Amino acid sequence: MRPGEGRSQADRRVRNPGLTLARAQMGVKSMSLTHMDGPTDGGPAAGGQALATGPAAAEPLLRLKGVSKHFGAVQALFEVDLDLPAGQVTALCGDNGAGKSVLTKCIAGIHQPDAGQMFWQGQPIHIRSPKDSAALGIETVYQDLALADNLDIVQNMFLGRERQRRFILDEDSMERAAAETLASLHVTTVRSIRQPVATLSGGQRQAVAVAKAVMWNSKLVLLDEPTAALGVAQTKMVLDLVRRLKSHGLAVMVISHNLNDIFEVADRIAIMHLGRMVAQDRASAFDRQSAVDYMTTGGSSREVAASASTTRRD
Ligand SMILES: Nc1ncnc2c1ncn2[C@@H]1O[C@H](COP(=O)(O)OP(=O)(O)OP(=O)(O)O)[C@@H](O)[C@H]1O
Numbered sequence: 341m342r343p344g345e346g347r348s349q350a351d352r353r354v355r356n357p358g359l360t361l362a363r364a365q366m367g368v369k370s371m372s373l374t375h376m377d378g379p380t381d382g383g384p385a386a387g388g389q390a391l392a393t394g395p396a397a398a399e400p401l402l403r404l405k406g407v408s409k410h411f412g413a414v415q416a417l418f419e420v421d422l423d424l425p426a427g428q429v430t431a432l433c434g435d436n437g438a439g440k441s442v443l444t445k446c447i448a449g450i451h452q453p454d455a456g457q458m459f460w461q462g463q464p465i466h467i468r469s470p471k472d473s474a475a476l477g478i479e480t481v482y483q484d485l486a487l488a489d490n491l492d493i494v495q496n497m498f499l500g501r502e503r504q505r506r507f508i509l510d511e512d513s514m515e516r517a518a519a520e521t522l523a524s525l526h527v528t529t530v531r532s533i534r535q536p537v538a539t540l541s542g543g544q545r546q547a548v549a550v551a552k553a554v555m556w557n558s559k560l561v562l563l564d565e566p567t568a569a570l571g572v573a574q575t576k577m578v579l580d581l582v583r584r585l586k587s588h589g590l591a592v593m594v595i596s597h598n599l600n601d602i603f604e605v606a607d608r609i610a611i612m613h614l615g616r617m618v619a620q621d622r623a624s625a626f627d628r629q630s631a632v633d634y635m636t637t638g639g640s641s642r643e644v645a646a647s648a649s650t651t652r653r654d
């Protein structure tokens with residue numbers, strides 16, 4: 341993080357006074373966020389086992405079991421288990437090359453796993469394309485690729501899904517919905533929703549990309565390194581946004597190397613090392629040292645203690 345970035349935007353406001361959260365929620369049909377399943381955490385689970393849930397506990401929104409993926413001679417993922425519960429933020433961590441992006445792309449439908457299973461609210465699913473992933477309500481936000489620079493905020497948020505009225509674009513309605521969604525997420529620093537995305541800061545771009553995900557009624561949002569290039573103020577804005585998604589009941593997975601971000605925002609932490617899921621648990625089960633140990637070596641001195649008290653596994 342670089343102190344000082346994002347400093348001059350604090351006093352800017354979305355141009356569309358008079359919009360309220362209540363109106364926003366009424367006006368934006370897709371804000372009816374439905375997946376409010378409770379937490380699934382059951383206890384420490386070192387060694388990368390996805391957390392088993394007790395009979396009474398809700399299924400996670402998305403569960404991966406034994407997902408493997410290779411590219412030629414490179415085995416990128418080894419039998420990875422991962423739970424992404426609704427209403428919780430899961431931080432996916434690991435050193436460079438650990439397999440985080442490949443795993444994300446498997447969920448996003450860009451890569452096809454060689455083996456393993458995925459379950460959506462307990463039901464087996466096959467995600468064969470980004471279209472399948474989007475149809476389930478999964479949105480992936482990539483730092484640089486998420487938005488079209490030459491288009492404005494409204495055009496970006498409706499790209500490919502434009503509203504029409506009597507065969508012409510319904511600009512007013514799209515503008516209103518975009519502004520209301522941003523307002524409902526307390527994104528207040530953009531000057532105008534008609535400004536080209538190229539003129540936004542990194543944090544504002546992230547905010548628009550996330551707002552787009554919310555507007556389209558996503559249930560699971562995957563954020564690949566959302567704060568990697570951001571300053572202090574912008575990072576705070578994106579982390580606040582992540583918390584708001586969670587409070588709307590969405591499952592959120594954040595890929596991050598930044599321990600500050602991870603411990604600030606994550607309810608659960610999943611750590612990969614060289615293609616394997618080496619630890620997965622409630623954030624409170626880790627401290628900084630054990631998280632760093634898992635990320636850098638794939639193990640931790642705390643692993644034994646955690647394993648000993650591990651209670652339930654599939
Ligand atoms: N398309 C591909 N073809 C071949 N190998 C790949 C491909 N994509 C990823 N890999 C390999 O898979 C492994 C995991 O890569 P991945 O991009 O998932 O790492 P990562 O955890 O996201 O790392 P980083 O933190 O640097 O982004 C690496 O060894 C990488 O070289």
Ligand SMILES: [Mg+2]
Pocket residue numbers: 440441442
């Ligand atoms: Mg990556």
